[in-house]
Amino acid sequence: MSDTILRRVRPEQFRELILVVVTLGLLAFFATQIPGYFDPRSVNRLTVGLAIPLVVAVGQVLVVLTRNIDLSVSSIVGMVAYVVGTLLTRSEALSAPLAVLLSILLGAALGAVNGLIVAYGRVPAVIATLGTLALYRVVLVEFSGARTVTTADLPDWLNDVPSATLLAVGGYDLRLVVGVALLTVILGQFALRSLPFGRRLYAIGSNPAAARTAGLPVERDVFTAFALSGALSGLAGFLFLVRFGNITVTAAQGLELQVVAAVVVGGVNIFGGSGSMIGALMGVLLIEILQQSLLRWAGISEFARDAILGLLILLAVTADAVILGRLREAWVRVRRRDQERAQAATAGVGGATHGA
């Protein structure tokens, strides 16, 4: 690794580059294995599949940055999809914007409960959200009375949303749902880079005690992060409803693990304080490509798939840690050498002056 590059770029920025390379490598590999891998239909399936985990991941990044975790997201997605779906089947009057707004508000309310318990109740986030993960699901099971929301009962406009397209080039579509998901990523990245709230999340995650001593509103910010994660999960719940149409009480079960995995693979430090929305986007993309491609890969058995997925995630994270560790060492070495040289130069100049 050339020293000049190390002088200009921080190691963390390599991480995104590595992810891009790994993702491109995977795409190239699967393209040789799966016929018609890049045909428009397959690519559209992949991009549409990204939308839901991506929106949830944006919320998850906010929470993980503060050295917390939100495991209840899948139950929030399921609850919102089911409740809003049920309301839509019962009332013709509920318009599209109102339904979206309702989804976000319901999600935010459920997220706020998490925020209260974690930020003000001082319960560790893993425990608190594991609890609400189960709790929200059980409430849903009770509420549902075992009925399924079916597409036939939903208003027609809802069934048209998944195929609504913003932009189409040669059969490759940018679907509305994907556009919405990308917009949340952009807004999220903007908030993290440019808003005081976003900067404070990094400070809180890096060192909560120091952040508190420095007078940052730690409790309020952690609470807000959870509420936002809930709101985004609520939005994802609406996307879930429009995509799958048939909603049972098990909707979105297991999504929390996929999202946490994606966020970690995307380089968001699980101990808080570092990471970006772009990284999370790359993580979601990588995991979604893996998942969907393994499903489509005829050479692989049903049972080996989960094992391969787990192995690849482990590999990605380990490789990332090892390479990044080396880079960081090299980066520190170069910096130190530069500093020493600078000091020596200053000392040399000083000595010469003294001698004269």
Added chain:
Amino acid sequence: MKRRRFIAGAMCAGLLAANVGAGVLAQEATPAASGAAVEATTGQDVKMMLLPKFLGILPFDQANQGAQEAAAELGNPTAFDFVGPTAENSVAGQIEFMTNAPTAGYDVVMLSNNSGDQIVPSAVGAQEAGTKVVTWDSPIPNGEGESVFVAQVDFTETGKVMADMALSILGEDGGQFAILSASPDAANQNAWIAAMEDALEDPAYANLELLETVYGDDQSEKSYEQAQALISKHPDMELIMAPTSVGIVSAAQALQAEGLCDEIKVSGLGVPAEMLEYTQNGCAPEFALWSFVDLGYLTYYVSYMLATGDLQGVEGETFMAGRLGEYTITQDPTRPDVEALRVLMGPFTVYNIDNVEEAAG
């Protein structure tokens, strides 16, 4: 059918009389031996648990309704408990309910088994502690720990019904199809798929080519993605056969979303109310099911009568199950290698554009 049932009953009663020690069961065995069906003694206090694979889908709720109806008829003063795990925790959750059933004082557990043979130790434990285990919908594959299995339909027949629907949809020329099942542990789905594979051996179905079986774990989104993957993997596939109410709607939804209903059809086992739209728009021209309400009703009768001692749970006993009429306990011919008893409900209803709307209600 009735006639054969009676003859089998009489023969088995003979065997029973020979096997059973004098006196012990004499009183109960008498009605069976004389050919008359046992009537339930109403008003007995029996604590019962209805344990589906998991909570939250329509078929199991319908079974619950049927069981409620039977409970009211039989005048059991203790209301039964309709409990179950969540879908992703189905296997471990069921085992936990089963393990704790005797301690909680249940006289009988009505189980739709989703745990394969893994449930055996806890079911045997329950039996030893005096709790009967009646399976319905999905049996314990090796029959251990199971008092009797209330089968919705003959599992061999399920295979044939699915093969027939495939043939009717694909036509005489046949074509390629794939199976989208529930979870790999589900005893009923596995038995039906095996029965269908057997049925396909028949030259009549020679043109049907089964590509592969995939699993959607009875989760909408997973089944949806599996259906999409099948479409990508097999460009010449013309049919997805889903013997699960969750899988069949998810597959139909995936095809509809991509506008592929003209090229690829969906069939299998589904609930009419959930399938109405897809049958009307041609995505799923034909599918089948039995009444889950009746299944819950019959299961409650069998379980209640076993717990009260009206039935002993031996081969050849004939009994009356309220509005459904007369049934006989027989060896389970679909599990020939193990000792297992069965009560067969039936029949299948095949739904298509002509009758789906009425059934959907």
